[in-house]
Amino acid sequence: MTKYLFSLLLAGFLMVTSCVEETNPEFDQKSFTKIYDNNLYTIDYFPIDMVQTEDGGYLILGGRRLEDSNFTGIYLMKADKDGNFVKDIEVDESFVNPIAQLAFVNNNYYFFCMDPLTLQAQLGQTDANLENVNISATSGELYYPSAMQVDGNNFVLLSYNHLTKQSVLAVVNTSGVSSQSKAFTIGAGDQVEEPIINHFLRTGRQYPFEAGRIPGGLYYFNGFYNYTFSLVFTDLVQDDPRGVVQGIQDDGGFSAVKPLTATKFAAARFNFGDNYILPNTILNTTGTSSSVDLGGNTFPELEQNAKVKILRTVLKAKNVLVYGSNTRSKQIGLYFYDEATGAFLSSKYLGFSNPFEIAQVISTTDGGLAVCGTTYLAGRFPRICIIKIDASDIKGF
Template sequence: MRYISIIGFLILAACSNESDPAADKASFTRIYDNNKFNATYYPIDIKQTPDGGYLILGGRKLNNSNFSGIYLLKVDELGGFVTEIEVTDELVAPVGPLLIANDSYYFFCMTNVGLQTQLIKLDADGNVDGQFNVAGNYPAAAAQDGNNFLLLSYDNQDKESVVSVVTPSGSVNSSKSFSIGAGDAVEEPIINHYLRTGRQLPFLVGRLPGGNFYFNGFYNYTLSLAFTNLVADEPQGIVQGQQDDGGLSQVVPLDGGKFAVARFNYGDNYFLPSATLNATGISSSTDLGGNAMPELIPNASVKIVRTTNNARKVVLYASTTRSKQIALVGYDETTGALVGSKYLGFSNPFEVASLAPTTDGGLVVCGTTYVAGRFARICIFKLSAKELTAAF
C-alpha cells in the first residue's frame, strides 16, 4: 500500500473548506511513502505527460545485485499517486533522462547478467512497451538528439569512454571511443559510481546546436569535458578537470556560443551562467572562475534548465544545500545577472534530482527526501508560474 504525504494540506484546509482545482494543479508538494520500510527509492528524472500528470524514472535498492534496480512512478496532474512499477531485477543501473520519440518514453539501462546495454520503451503510464539491445555496456549518460538519442557509456574491457548516436530501435548509427588511461586509479571511481558506493560522478553527453558532440567523462586519466565530431581519433577540444576531484558538474549550451556551466573543485562549487568554453583547444576548468556557492554540499550535483519568465529568458540552476534544502538560483540568460533564488523543503532533508518546465508556465522539481530521517523516498515540488515570477 502506498501513502502520499501532502505538505501544507492542513494549512490550506484551515484557510478554506473549498478547493480550487486550478490552484491545486499549479502548486503542490508531495512525498511518496509506502510500507516497505527497508526499501530505498531515488528519482533520476521526471517528465510531464500529455494528460498533465508526471512520469518519474527512478532506481531502487536490490537485495540480489550490487547494482540499482529500476523503479517507475506515475502521478496525476495533482501529484496524486496513480501507479508504480518495479521493473524486473534482470535490468539494472537505469540512466536518465527520460527520452521522447514518437509519443513514447525511453531510457537506457543494462542487464544484470552480462552488463549489456538496453534501451527500454515506455508508454505515458510507465508501462514497458519494448526492449532493445544496444551495443556496449555500462551506460553512463544520455541526451536527446532530434529523433535519436545520444549515449555515453564505459567500455570496461578496453578502458574507454564511448559516445554513440542511438536510434529509438536501439541501432547505433555512429560512435567513437576515447581512452580513459591505464590503471586501477582511473577505473575505481567509475566502478564506485555504478555500484553507488562512492560519489555519483557528473557524466554528461550532448550536442552543440547543429555542430559537434560533447561528453563529460574520463579522458586521459581525468574527468574532462571533451568536444568531438565522432570521426577524429582525438577530441577537437578539451576542458580538463582535476582527475575526479575537479571539473564540470553541468553544461548546457546557450545561444551565441555561450554555455550555462557549473563546476566543482576539491569540494567547492561554482556557477557560471554565461561561460565561454574553448571547443577547439585545451583548457582547464580551474581557469573558468565563476560565482562561488558555499551554501552547497561539497562537489554538489547540479541541474540546469532554460526557462522563459515574463518574456525574459532565465537559466535556472538547482542543487542541494548544506542544510539539506533544494536551492533554485536564476540568472538572466542574456546578461548572466542574478535574478533571484528560492529554497524548497523543510523539516525533512531534501536532495535535488531533476527539474523541468511545465505546460502551464510553472516548474516541477523532483528529488529525494528522507522520511523520519532514514527512509529514502521520492518527492515532487510543483511551482506555479506566479511563484516563479515572484522568485525570478
C-alpha cells in the same frame, strides 16, 4: 536484436502524503508538494529523472535497491496533474542501472539501462500510463551506460567500455542501433577505473556524467578522458577530441553543462569540494583548456561537490536559466539567471522539517516549474517527492 516484454510488477502498497497550504483545486494544481510514502520501511526508491506527460501528469524514472545484486534496479512511477499517485512499476531484475535522460520521442518514453550479466547497454521504452515496458539490447559494444541526451529522433549516449578502458560516445536510434561512435581512453591502470566502477555500484561518489550535442554542431561528453574528469568535444569522425576542457583528475571538473550557442554555455563546476556557477561562459570547443581557469560565482551554501541541474526555460516571458542544487542546510536551492546576460535574478529554497535533495527540475505546461527529488522522513527513510511551483511564486523578476 533480442527484445524483452515482461510482466509489470506493481508495488501496490504506495500511499501518498501531500503537504499544501490550501484546498482550492485550482491552487492545488498550480502549486503542491507531494511525498510518496509506503508502509514498508525497507523499500528504497530514489528518483533519477522526471518528465511531464501530455495529460499534464508526471512520469518518474527511478532506481531501487536490490537484495541480490550490487547494481540498482529500475523503478517507474506515474502521478496525475495534481501530483496524486496513479501507478508504479518495479521492473524485472534482468535489467539494472537506469540512467537519465527519460526522453520523449515519437510518442514514447525512452531510457537506457543495462544487462547485469553482460553489462551491455539496453534501451527501455514505455508509455505515459505505464501500460507496457519493452527493453531491447543495443547494437555494438556499448557497456555501462552513463548518460544520455536527445538529439532530434536519436540519442547521444555516453558509456564505458570496461574491456578497453575507454569512454564511448555514440549516436543511437530508437531501435537501439548505433550509427556513429568514438572511443576515448580513460588512461591506463586500475586506479583510474576504480572510481568509475564504484559509481555504477553506488559504493562511491556519483559523478555528473553528461552527453549531448551543441545544436547542429559538435558532440560532447562530461566524463573521464586521459586520467581526468573532463568535458570533451568531438565530431565523431576524428579519433582525437576536437576540444577538451580538463578537470583535475577526479577532484575538479564540470558538475553540469548546457550549450546556449556554439561556444557560449551555462555551466557549473566543482573544485576540491567547492562549487562555482557560470551562467554565461565561453568555452574553447576546438582546443585544450582547464576548468580551473574559468572562475565563476562561488556558492559556499551548497554541499561539497554538489549535484547541479540546469534548466533553460521561459518564466514570466523572460528567458531564464534555472540552477537547482542541494544546500548544506538540506534544502533544494533554485537559482535564477538571465540567459542573455548571466545576471542573477532571484533564488528560492524548497524543503521543510525533513532533508530534501534534488533529482531534476523541469518546466511545466502552465508556465511554472516542477522539481523531483528525495526527502527523508524522520531524517531516515528516503521517499520520492514532487514539488510543483507556480510562476507567481517565483519573486524577484
